[in-house]
Amino acid sequence: MRTIGHEATWNALDRAFRDDRLAHALLFTGAPGIGKALLAVDFATRILCRGEAPPCGDCNRCRQVEARTHPDLRLIGLSEGKKEIGVDTARDIKRFAQMHGFGGDAKIVIIDEAHRLSIAAQNALLKTLEEPPGRALLILVTESPGALLSTVRSRCQRIVFRPLDDEHVRSVLRHHKLDDDEIDRLLPIAQGSPGRALALRELLAEPDIELLQRTVAGLRPGQYGPAVEFAGALGRTEQEMTARLALLEELMQQQLVEALRAGRTREFADAELRRLAVLSDARVLLRRRNPNRPLLAEATAIRLGAISGHDF
Ligand SMILES: [Zn+2]
CATH class of the missing domain: 3.40.50.300 (P-loop containing nucleotide triphosphate hydrolases)
Incomplete structure (x- = not known):
């Protein structure tokens, strides 16, 4: 085997x-x-x-x-x-x-x-x-x-099939010729899935990721322009959108954990959890057959914006 x-x-x-x-x-x-x-x-x-x-x-x-x-x-x-x-x-x-x-x-x-x-x-x-x-x-x-x-x-x-433990993920990633530094960065977001780690690695290397972070940070309640920009940054294809939503979720989860460790307010944590729920809703909807993707992206942007700005 x-x-x-x-x-x-x-x-x-x-x-x-x-x-x-x-x-x-x-x-x-x-x-x-x-x-x-x-x-x-x-x-x-x-x-x-x-x-x-x-x-x-x-x-x-x-x-x-x-x-x-x-x-x-x-x-x-x-x-x-x-x-x-x-x-x-x-x-x-x-x-x-x-x-x-x-x-x-x-x-x-x-x-x-x-x-x-x-x-x-x-x-x-x-x-x-x-x-x-x-x-x-x-x-x-x-x-x-x-x-x-x-x-x-x-x-x-x-x-x-269960997700792999970190050591197994590590050995798969080594097979793919990743060095240990990079593997250390990917392991926390791999969730036991080498395939996910490799997909995120590719995505993180994309120049578009900065745009994604910048546009999500620019979202404001009731402002349509930033919402359209963010929707554009999410991409067009199902694959792009799924990967970028997943990546945003990862980044927000990490941010939430760090914020809680640093003793940030309950208010921040509540808002962050609501944002995570919006992202996860969007991913579930994407997986259904034939959603209107541009519309879904904009609706997601508007819902995120309504929760207030995001400081990446
Ligand atoms: Zn044989």
Whole structure:
């Protein structure tokens, strides 16, 4: 196994596979960026590998998985620019799962970001999830299992992934060639998620981050101009907005902790908590399908402004 920090989960899955009692459909849940999809691919490699200590990483099959060309493995995710995984993809999965494995064994399908499956796609998969033909294995990976139909969830065995402890996050970040100073700065805001740390690192390096901080500080009750500026600084795409809202939340949380340590007033803490709630509302709304993003950004700015100025 190459995934870091989920040894117990790996061992349990490995044991179930060896004892031939692995469920046909698995639902991997847990925070984003902690290695759920990586472990799913590792586990698929383990199943397909014919080396001595699977996954050996060296045999033909392991190399095919690595190159994403193994005929018995299909990796599904959200296509670039798409909001959801549609019913056509679900029908493809169904057909694929019904075929006989190339190497005489399992067909494996990994659906990353499974909460992006449309309702029609989820319904189209029900039968496949219920009684996968042959020896197909479906692994659904998601940070938002609540967005899946209960009929989908009930057909899967749920595997819950916990955030990593700091030492594991550190070793993943070292793999990504980050130096210790940078890792020390990122660890407090990583929340056990190396993926989150890497995303925040990229964001913190952006020149736009200063603009974001400046515009949030400029928000005032009833003033529309600064609100529009802040909304612009939040970005346009869902990814940009989600990341920047998360970063603002982090910065405010840190500020709150420091303020409380320094003995600042209760009033400040109350206002800060209300601002945090506004940011978190915005992030939840963003995750729903097709919100009007510019409108959401402005509404968020106005709500933040109403709480009074923010001194970054
Ligand atoms: Zn191998």
